[in-house]
Amino acid sequence: MGLPVRKSQVxxxxxxCPLTESLNLLRGAWAPNVIWYLSAAPRRFGxxxxxxxxxxxxxxxxxxRELEARGMVTRQLLDTSxxxxxxxLTELGRELLPAIHALAGVGQKLLAQWGANDAxxxxxxxxRK
Numbered sequence: 787m788g789l790p791v792r793k794s795q796v797x798x799x800x801x802x803c804p805l806t807e808s809l810n811l812l813r814g815a816w817a818p819n820v821i822w823y824l825s826a827a828p829r830r831f832g833x834x835x836x837x838x839x840x841x842x843x844x845x846x847x848x849x850x851r852e853l854e855a856r857g858m859v860t861r862q863l864l865d866t867s868x869x870x871x872x873x874x875l876t877e878l879g880r881e882l883l884p885a886i887h888a889l890a891g892v893g894q895k896l897l898a899q900w901g902a903n904d905a906x907x908x909x910x911x912x913x914r915k
Contacts, residue, residue, distance in 0.1 A: 811856055811882060816841050818886050820849050821875065824859065825883050828874035858882070 812818050816838065823829060823837040834846060841849075850873055853859040858879035864870045875883075 808882075808885070811858060811878075812886075814849055814852055816845060816849050817853060818889070820846070820853060821858065821879055821882060822886055822890075824873060824875045824879070825886075828862075828872045830864075830870055830872050834873070853879070 812821075819838050819841070820834065823834055829837065831843075831846065831850070834850075835841065835843060838846070850859060850861070854861050854873075856878075858876055860874050860876055862872045862874070864872055
């Protein structure tokens, strides 16, 4: 005969955080980049590989599948030979664009500030010698 199951002492977790849930939509390397490049118009796999040259085919394929599973990207099969598919943002995917644009804007400001590093301005978190 097994031991009796004890009642859990853990406090019930708080409800899901909306910010965490929103950021979870963008998790995974290259996900924001894929959304960025789909923002103007639908793209085929090869076109996305051309748009993001540093991404491997394996990772791009995984990101597209994840984004499709999360409801941010749609995949439409094209009647071509050889068979091809076109990816486009859904309404949910489009709702993330202002946040991605804002993050890109902050990144541009940081890069400009860090570019002044040649003038003796330190990057945040950099250690002095």
